[in-house]
Amino acid sequence: MPALLPLITIIQIDSGEARDLDVGITLQKIYYQPVGYQRNAKKLHKASLDADYDFSLDEVRDWLERQAVHQIHKPRPKYIPRASFCSIITPNKVHQADVLYMPYDKIGWITYLFCLNIVDVASRYKVSIPIGAYSVKDRQGILTSKTIARALKEKYDDPECPLVWPETFLTDRGPEFRSDCEKLMREYGVKIQKAFTKDTMVVKYFNNFITCQLGISPDDAIVKEEVLAKPSYPRDGPIGFDKEKLSSDVLVRYLLYPSDLEGGRRRAGDLNWSPHIYHIC
Structure with missing residues (x-):
């Protein structure tokens, strides 16, 4: 009876995975050592070459x-990409509003603040x-949500004004845009979106001035069905048109403001960047 040869266990090793494991273990020893600090990939790559390793920069x-x-x-x-308004091309769809202080211009008996x-x-x-x-005397008592609501209704109901009730109304978080102002917007089905942060001749000049982004004056643009605007700053990448959105299974860190932590x-x-990782919702 012939002798039986012992069985030899064969383990298949993926050369690519073995290479990645070798790279990870070696670079971990170099990068996390107490002395030295490699801020970028080029410096870490140079440190690995000095240690006689042949890892590529990639x-x-x-x-x-x-x-x-x-x-x-x-x-x-x-x-840093910001919210782009270039995708808003329909007039009277989104309006922005804010209150500016005036240098106490007095006309007749009325002082405009x-x-x-x-x-x-x-x-x-x-x-x-x-x-x-x-x-x-009571300046803050004049600037109330009731005053702003009354001014908005008068302007939007004015048949000579091309502005009509929008779909979205952008304001800051000031108290003058709450209470009566929010109630008025709800009555007309206008969505209010909060942001974090008097001479009619001047306004007339602005509306007749041909802007660099539009190529036409706002007076002409407001009566069109669609208006395409150029971005304020040149950008090679996408600026808001049909951007690809991240899926919910992607983990991200967000950019911190100077005082976030x-x-x-x-x-x-x-x-x-944020010390914690977050899911896209």
């Missing part, structure tokens, strides 16, 4: 981008509504 960069310490201290981007400004986002058409009173002024050792 391998080093891919590993470094997945490290939490590198992510939270990663430099702030030079260009404030000016309510409304801007149509698509056409850039602007109107200004002066707000005055006979007495200036400690409060006050930013310090040299503060994080640039």
Whole structure:
């Protein structure tokens, strides 16, 4: 009877996975050592070459981008995308409003203290509504939500004004845009969106001025069905038209404001990105 040969266990090893494991273990020893600090992929790649390893720059960069310490201290981007209004092309769809203080312009018996400004986002058409009173002793008592609501209703109901009730009304979080103002907007089915943050000849000049973004004056743009505007700053990437949205299974860190963590002024050792990871909702 012939002798049986012993069975030999064969383990198949993926060369790619083995390479990634080798890269990860080695770079972890170099990057997290007490001495030395490699802020970017080029410096870490040079440190690996000095240690007689043949890792490519792409391998080093891919590993470094997945490290939490590198992510939270990663430099702030030079260009930070903001909410773009270029996708709003229909006049009288979105309006912005804010109140400006005036230098106590007195006409007759009335002293004008404030000016309510409304801007149509698509056409850039602007109107200004002066707000005055006979007495200036109680300035805050004049600028109330009731006063703003009355001024808005008069302007939107004016048949000579091309601005009509919009779909969305953008304001700041000031008390003058609450209470009666919010109640008025709900009556006309206008959605209010809060932001974080008197001479009619001037307004007439603004509305007749040909803007660089539109190519036509706001007076002409407000009567059109659609208005296409150029971005204020040149940008090679997408600026709001049909942007691809991240799926809900993507983990992200968000860019911190200077005072998000400690409060006050930013310090040299503060994080640039959130220390925690969040899901896209």
